[in-house]
Amino acid sequence: MITVKNLSKHFGGIKAVDGVDLHIERGSITGLVGPNGAGKTTMFNLIAGLYQPTEGEIILDGEDVTNLTSHQLFHKGLLRTFQIAHEFPTLSVLENLMMVPANQLGESLMNTWFKRKQIHAQERELQKKAEEVIDFLSISHLKNERAGNLSGGQKKLLELARTMMVDAKVVLLDEVGAGVNRTLLNQIGDAILRLNSERGYTFCMIEHDMDFISRLCNPVVVLAEGQILTSGTPDQIKSSDAVIEAYLGKGIKTEATS
Amino acid sequence: MTSDSVDIINAFALLTNFVLLPALSYGSQLALGALAVTLVYSVLRFSNFAQGDSMAFGTMIVILLTSFMISRGWTISGIPTALLVIPIAIVFTSMYLLTMDRLIYRHYRKIKAKSITIVMSSIGVMFVTGGIVRFVLGATAQKFEDGERFIFSVREFKAYTGLEQGIAFKTSQFLTITIAFLLVAFVFYFLQKTKTGKAMRAYSDNKELALLSGIDPDKMVQITWLLVAALTTIAGALYGLDKGFAPQQYHLLLLPIFASVIVGGIGSPIGAIAGAFLVAFSEILLTYAYKKFLIYLLPLSMHPSSLVQLIGTEYKYAISFVILVIVLLIKPTGLFKGKVIVDE
Amino acid sequence: MNNLNNIWQSYRAIITFSLMGFVLLFVGFNQSWALVIGIINMSLISAIMALGVNIQWGYAGLFNVGIMGFAALGGVSVVLISQQPVTEAIDVGGIKMLFALALGAATIAAGVLLNRRGVNKWLISLIVVIGYLFTRFYFSEASKLIEKVDPAITGYLGGFGLPIMLSWIVGGLAAAGAAWWIGKITLSLRSDYLAIATLGISEIIIYVIKNEDWFVRGLKNVYGLQRPVPYEVDMQKSEWLQNIVAWIHRSELQLLSQSEQISKLSDYVREASVVFVKLSYSGLFLLILIAFIMLSNLALNSPWGRKVRAIRDNEVAASAMGKNITRQHLQIFVIGSAIVGVAGALLVTYDGIFIPTAYQPLRFTFLIWVMVIVGGSGNNLGSVLGAFIMWFIWIQSGPIGLWAVEMLGNYVQEGNTSLEFIEDRVHYLRLIFMGSIMLLIMRFSPGGILPEKNKEL
Ligand SMILES: Nc1ncnc2c1ncn2[C@@H]1O[C@H](COP(=O)(O)OP(=O)(O)OP(=O)(O)O)[C@@H](O)[C@H]1O
């Protein structure tokens, strides 16, 4: 689905991503793990077109998308969430979701003056859809709240909700689980699995919670210092010495294997 | 000039007098202004629209001090009095700029305002400053040059070389070029070699990192304004000595200054200077009337009857703008790869 | 106290507009109604202009420092559309000028096309330079010919002689075209590039208008423009106006003798005709302002507005959700500038004369900005209120300044040089005053008088 070849991104002297080759299978849920500052988020920002790579290319569905920008990639079916929530603070939760679908009638200025009726009809449909999504993530009580007033965890859910507003091909999730409680985390996990199996979404997710990763992801790719350390099934990763050294550390190893 | 011969030496003497020397001094004046804009941009992260009017402010102080000195008879023969008072004028201008920073810009830094908001406040400062200058000195043009006018005059030059076409080297031109050169050298030395200068560059590259390594941001800002005050006052005074002082003229300098900065690559000091000379030379080369030059070069039969001026002088500011547009279209990072050209 | 504060919060708009209304009524009763309606008309035009700027700044954070230039384009359109063509000038130089302009356009087009084809840069430069030289040659020939035709009265090509109302639309389109061009170049770059470019283009537009006499007469001004409303003299002859005036003043007139009655009545009719004409303008301007506000509010309360607010909230996220930010900003910039252009055309129509030197940044760019900020950026009603308040202050600040100087004069003996000095310079205080208002509001009350309700807290 996505192939990344020799991808690099340098910030001044910092090599945040340094010659990464990566392939994300269609229909897979690929996990991306690695210590803080490994370059995971930067990878996402590169793939999603927020940054231009210093070097390398990105291929989406057989098409070179290296130089495309975020909004162009969205229309190619690539959606993402942000590690630090990027909600629209002055919009209500509902509006945050309703703004997502592309090519809305009411986005054209002329239509807002001359096609009020059709716009209303479309808005009702959008609202229904948004309410379904909100229900699904059990935040319906917040639907008319200004997004800026939500808690950190709620904002993360909102991010995830936005990706569910349209039919995506690939969704990049940057630590959606961080700051979300256990029960909800499990629900999110279920949602991801369902979207994956029922609608055929491909996922790539960054996550620090190894249990969550093992439950959902296969394969798991380990990034460290901008380079790919190794990849494999969650079990392989968990027991790989190199990974344990670079990422998990001694204490966590005993916890993970026990 | 009635001669039919091709006269290359006189032709180039002509160009030196009317193009080379004026462009060099105008370029130097612009360079100092552009350097000031670059410093503010690099350290404080906004395009300072008040630059032109700040130059007028600095020049106003110079003019006031000059007339005071002259009225007291405190002059030195041969040297423009304006030059003597520049150091004091710089002190006043620094005080003014630091006050403005304290009253206005500091607040926006503290609340981490978008850079465009600060740009807007700098336009407020521009109007206040312009108002002060016009209120004190009026809006009409005036000269404040005294002392020796020429290093050598047309007559002296002709007598010395025997050429038909004379070259005059005005004191103001000589001073402009020399002082600008020294000042630019000083600024570069300061930025490259001194501890404070290095800290300033580090701060401009990455504020967070600089803060971690113990650089005092308030001090960086103050030093920036001090440097800017010096550049601004000197640029203004030199421009005024050369072309006379008129507030509106100074206000309009904003356009060539911004053009210089962007052509060179925003945030790059070397770029600002190169850009300034590019703009200055384009402006003067394009608005110069080549009639006489061609008469020297061409046989009688081909002498032009019109002025052979590419663009009317009234459109000289349009030249800066066109240069600006072309650069933005072709190479928005400028000649010397500047800083970010998209919003952070 | 708390209660009072609550009332103030919820009825802010009504209270402030009423206060403004009272002030105007006060001036009307004490000075003259024609003056008040004049102030209202200028406020309405300013409000339209401020609305355009508010759309750019309030909705998209686009900083337009060239309002003056876009307004001037509107003014130029009035001349070009509504003035009668000067046939003699067209006969002598029209074709030549057209040819010169076409040649210039062709040169630019050739340069752009060849550049796209990747032809050698030096060759392109050569072609462009040669094209330019020829253009300039024919151009100066043509302009000389045109400017020689009866320079005291015409000396320019004139216009198309079409109805003046058409020029309002054309003015909007002209401003939109310029805005599109500037926006296309700068909107994908840093936000201050737009500011710099608009500053540049507006200065250049003014230079062209002032220097190209063949175009709109340069510094010689254009007088006697068409009017969309009747003339005062015609109104004075109209019976119904006379009847109304007679009816209004019937009790007073009854007490007078026949001859006195007639002269008094004609005085009143003259005054009434002035008021009537101004009121007709007010009606027109008000209609246009309301139309713009309605269109704007319709758009804002629809998915379009949602998209625009989302972009303003967080550009990165909006882009990740598929919104093309540059294109959206371009649209908003063009629309805002078009509205400024329309207002510029209305202004010249109202003045009835086109004066290039009237285009001062302080008056046209800065005052409008202060209106937007004082009123409350992002809020259309705020811009209208800001326009009324600031225009009133602007128009009164001249007399007040002079009055202050006079008061000062009572304490200082005659012929004091410093007093003359101040009298001479007092209008420059406006610069300082306006700048300070802007800085103070930005600093201490960034929301303005009527803050936008959706603003980030
Ligand atoms: N815009 C930027 N400018 C400069 N440096 C950056 C930028 N973005 C990231 N970096 C640097 O690149 C490196 C990788 O950062 P990145 O955010 O990709 O890490 P990460 O793997 O997502 O870490 P975490 O698990 O903490 O989220 C870090 O050293 C960071 O400081």
Ligand SMILES: [Mg+2]
């Ligand atoms: Mg990260």
